[in-house]
Amino acid sequence: MTTHAVTGATGQLGRLVVSELLERGTSPADVVALVRTPSKAADLAALGVQVREADYDRPETLAPALAGVDALLLVSGSDIGQRERQHRAVVDAAVAAGVQRVVYTSVLRADSTELPVAPEHVVTEELLRASGLPTTVLRNGWYTENYASTLDQARATGSVTSATGGAPIAAAARADYAAAAAAALLDASTAGRTYELGGTPFTYDDLAAALSEVLGREVRHQVVGADELAGGLRAAGLDEGLVGFLVAVDTATARGALDADPAPLAQLAGRPSTPLVDVLRAAAQG
Numbered sequence: 683m684t685t686h687a688v689t690g691a692t693g694q695l696g697r698l699v700v701s702e703l704l705e706r707g708t709s710p711a712d713v714v715a716l717v718r719t720p721s722k723a724a725d726l727a728a729l730g731v732q733v734r735e736a737d738y739d740r741p742e743t744l745a746p747a748l749a750g751v752d753a754l755l756l757v758s759g760s761d762i763g764q765r766e767r768q769h770r771a772v773v774d775a776a777v778a779a780g781v782q783r784v785v786y787t788s789v790l791r792a793d794s795t796e797l798p799v800a801p802e803h804v805v806t807e808e809l810l811r812a813s814g815l816p817t818t819v820l821r822n823g824w825y826t827e828n829y830a831s832t833l834d835q836a837r838a839t840g841s842v843t844s845a846t847g848g849a850p851i852a853a854a855a856r857a858d859y860a861a862a863a864a865a866a867l868l869d870a871s872t873a874g875r876t877y878e879l880g881g882t883p884f885t886y887d888d889l890a891a892a893l894s895e896v897l898g899r900e901v902r903h904q905v906v907g908a909d910e911l912a913g914g915l916r917a918a919g920l921d922e923g924l925v926g927f928l929v930a931v932d933t934a935t936a937r938g939a940l941d942a943d944p945a946p947l948a949q950l951a952g953r954p955s956t957p958l959v960d961v962l963r964a965a966a967q968g
């Protein structure tokens with residue numbers, strides 16, 4: 683039997699991938715949940731999944747955690763600025779442990795995008811290439827759940843503000859990317875391929891319409907420039923780092939950085955991406 687391991691398995695995406703592996707018929711005993719904090723994975727252990735400690739910042743945990751693993755999903759870390767070192771530790775340990783194959787969650791058009799998160803993904807893709815490990819690169823677009831953060835503003839003011847203009851945003855739900863990741867992990871023929879993944883595109887006008895539907899009140903898209911957006915975010919008390927990040931994302935989005943063809947994700951996941959309104963409704967209820 684093939685042993686499949688998932689890093690960040692107590693994270694939002696990682697948990698969904700473990701569920702997908704089980705739903706797709708993988709025996710729990712053949713699934714390894716690699717986690718920073720094993721006590722957070724008691725529910726996974728109760729399902730019969732192997733839970734092993736694997737902390738990117740403690741390389742000594744990684745080699746034992748990867749023993750006997752055939753196919754590894756490396757879910758990119760959440761500690762921006764630390765990820766090159768962390769991912770290098772995982773790749774080195776995977777080589778040393780004799781892992782056969784890796785699937786990595788990168789970002790849409792990592793090698794050409796202006797999205798500010800791209801550089802660490804580019805380095806990781808290069809590390810994987812240099813390692814000789816057969817690798818499937820899943821270049822994920824934005825999570826639709828990111829836009830659930832507009833619910834509060836929309837509820838309070840009847841508007842959502844962006845500097846994206848009318849640019850298309852091919853976001854998909856975490857569950858959609860998780861389905862694709864599980865499929866890639868289970869299918870060795872995906873090795874060597876790079877997938878650019880996104881959902882059915884929507885604009886901020888579509889977002890406003892979906893928010894109107896979910897909230898039962900009129901919501902409009904307020905189009906602003908980058909400077910005005912930055913001013914509003916500062917006035918709301920966000921720190922300069924986050925203001926810079928969010929403005930850079932909107933600016934890149936306006937130039938098409940989050941647009942994508944939804945077909946590759948639907949094909950890999952085996953179903954279309956989750957509609958925007960469903961993600962917003964779940965967030966509003968949740």
Ligand SMILES: NC(=O)c1ccc[n+]([C@@H]2O[C@H](COP(=O)([O-])OP(=O)(O)OC[C@H]3O[C@@H](n4cnc5c(N)ncnc54)[C@H](OP(=O)(O)O)[C@@H]3O)[C@@H](O)[C@H]2O)c1
Pocket residue numbers: 689690691692693694695696717718719722736737738739757758759760761768787822823824825828856
């Ligand atoms: N496409 C997008 O819109 C988007 C948005 C945000 C993030 N991302 C990327 O996608 C990844 C997965 O997203 P997510 O929503 O699942 O994020 P998340 O819920 O924050 O999960 C991140 C996971 O990484 C684990 N982790 C963090 N530092 C670690 C370390 N030193 N050693 C081992 N594990 C560590 C966390 O462990 P604990 O459970 O112990 O905290 C958690 O399980 C993120 O990490 C980020 O790279 C993409």
